[in-house]
Amino acid sequence: MELFEMIKAWFNPVAMHRVPRYGRGTHALPNPEEKELFDRASDALIRGDILSGYEYFLSSLIHQDNTFPTAHLTIERSEESLRFSLYQGYALIKGFVTPTSLEAYADIALSETLHVALKRRFLERDFQLTYCRFSDESGVIKLSIRLDNATITPQKIFFPLREIALNADFEKEFIAGEFDESALLDTEHLLPIATAKIDSNYAFMHQWIHDTKQSLIGLLSNDNTGMASFSYLSLLLQIDYLFLPHKKMAKNISEKINGYFMEDEKLTEDKNADLEKYLHDLEAMDKESFATQFYNSAYTFSPFEQAMHEEVALFIEESLNKVRWYKNNRSNYVIPVIYRYIALYLLYNYGLHPSLRALLHLHVEVYAYDFFQSEGEVPLYDPISQTFKQNLIAKRIREAIEPYMDRYKGLRNFSDLINYSDLDHFSQSFYLQVKNLDYTED
Template sequence: MDKGKNEVGLFDTFKTWLNPLPMHRAPQYGRGIHALPNTDERELFERSSAAFIDGDILSGYEYFLSSLLHQENSFPSPHLSIERLEESLHFSLTQGSALIKGIVTATSLEAYADIALSFRLHVAIKRRFLERDFQLTYCRFSESKGVVKLSIRLDNATITPQKIFYPLREIALNADFEKEFIAGEFDESLLLDTEHLLSVPRENIEVNFTFMQQWIQETKQSLIGLLSNDNTGMTSFSYLALLLQIDYLLLPHKKMAKNISEKINGYFMDDEKLTEDKNADLEQYLSELSAMDIDSFATQFYNSAYTFSPFEQAMHDEISAFIEESLGKVRWYKNNRSTYVITVIYRYISLYILYNYGLHPSLRSLLHLHVEVYASDFFKAAGETPLYDPLTRTFKENLIEQRIRESIEPYMSRYKGLNNFSEHLSYSDLDHFSQSFYLQIKNLDYTEV
């Protein structure tokens, strides 16, 4: 063996001991969970199954609920609390605006979320609840003592962890959804159990408002001279990337979140509406956001923990196919010398994947890194070290490589085909960086051992 290489290897080993790899951190942006999954999730799930087979119902539930506890909860109170008594188990979990409380006995699980005061609800909302019951699989709306609740009841005779997960996730996601809907469309003072919501500091609101207005003006400016020509695709990418960026980085709630979701999803509806008309709808909404005053803007924000991801886990083949399709559009625009839109598409790809797919924690962290590169001013204002300097057009290569390593290496023992790809990135400019980055992301291997 070569002596020099051996000494380098020993040096790297000592360096790792002295500077251990930082724990992979979850991005504090977007609508996913802002914490990492429980490292013992699989083991606790298996213990839960074994306890149910042995007839130890309370232990089975305790193991299962413990598997849902996240690492590094950044909120003052836990997103999930469990209290084991002699003949029962009590728990409460937070899902955005909703607080779900439950009690488990040897025979059943009963859980509920208080939604709103019944006597103050508009008749249209009550009608909506009746219609929603037909869309739900496990939980139901009901009224008791002047309070509208969403609740579930499970029989423990043949209980398994899977039979708990889906009902509990359904009540959590839908209780949050309905409370957000009421806050956005009616009067949020109707809502119950909102004490856990944390206000966003005014200085953060002001910074976010300034950035939103800046992004809207920059987008409009970039499209001057294009809107009157046959550039509907370029316009679509620009407007969609902007709305996706507002949603991901600013994380609005209530009516603003609902409207952004409707505008983005409405664009992709398979209907007979012309792309020009869909772009006009997006432009109109961006004008509404531009005209919004800061006090109205401030009412759309709060902070809260989440127990369940709102996304179904996507197969990596789906992500790869979307990236391949999008890079094909980049090639088309390059061949047609429409250089402006290329950078926009690169920005759009990561934002859309983060918006639309349930991602493995490492992949979510990697795509967030790409968002950071393109929104360096925003992250600098948030106190982060920017990964890219738009004035000098240079990258913080060492920091980017470290972040990739932190995202990949903690999972390499579980996914043997997962490799650190930082050495294969191009830093010549933003476009070459994105092209090389997405080619590596597309080929990541999440096949388990």
């Protein structure tokens, strides 16, 4: 049996899965030597070899298969110091390391061009940050950190660097969305989105809004508030995941989604009305304004905390219970909407293992077949014949799971267990298998 499996592996080598280039994150796989480099960094820092420790640690952050044309992280080492720079969306972080300290900063904007409300905001933000601080140096608003290397560890480097990167990006996005974008500094690395892509996304957004409105005609009553919620939320999640808007559009979508789940005294009907109104706002947005909300950039840090698989499994189980409830109450319209919602919500709200992210993206592809066909992908589902590309789906599942089976001995390729009878059976069987994945390390 072992010989047979070896021969099979020769003719069918396991390919590392494609990284989904959608959603918020790094759009690349972690460094395959991440753990080894992290351990080397720790050993070097314990020995007092500070510069080597930093070099190993920063190297562990370099992604595999980064799709951005410019390296997202560069390191320059000399005998007495080390310099590095990293990109995080709108932000460029520059750092300088000596045996005694690390200093890193991001230039945010020209001080004299900023509204006084923004300067007040920076003062307030200082109280919310743990490691970095805003300052005004020679007319430039900076976000900076300084670390003493006397007792430095990889963990003590990671969290401050992540904080300055995420917050520099966040603040520059905020200024670009709410104030004058021309005041921002270090934006040359941002790449425009092709006009054809903007046109296509704009058309899809209008089509999805129209389809959602049509599907809810006759259903908008107190008895169907849940169905309306799933429809509106799924649409906003899909726009955010597939288009990756920035600036004010990203901020508004985030506020609408998070506002819906906020525990307050607002009725679900009122929250749905807020979501519906925002869809009207999106529908009324002209193409020129829409185009300004997009750019391409590299990312070093994920904005998400890593989720335990138990959390993901619990969310799937609770969502499938809602599917069963709607089925029992003959509300069949909402079933495919909930199935769509599950993957999109997990991709939006959780830090997922790369294999899990690839699997959930696969489910998004099945349902948004027309969008991915326009992107040049082979559609995984044909709505006319109501059939699936079973071989391709099985291949994608295999590519997402098998590269990690040596590390997680309980992980199994479940492609043979998918039910392709129809979309309902496909999603039900798919999510049950994803829920039961075993990411336990031996």
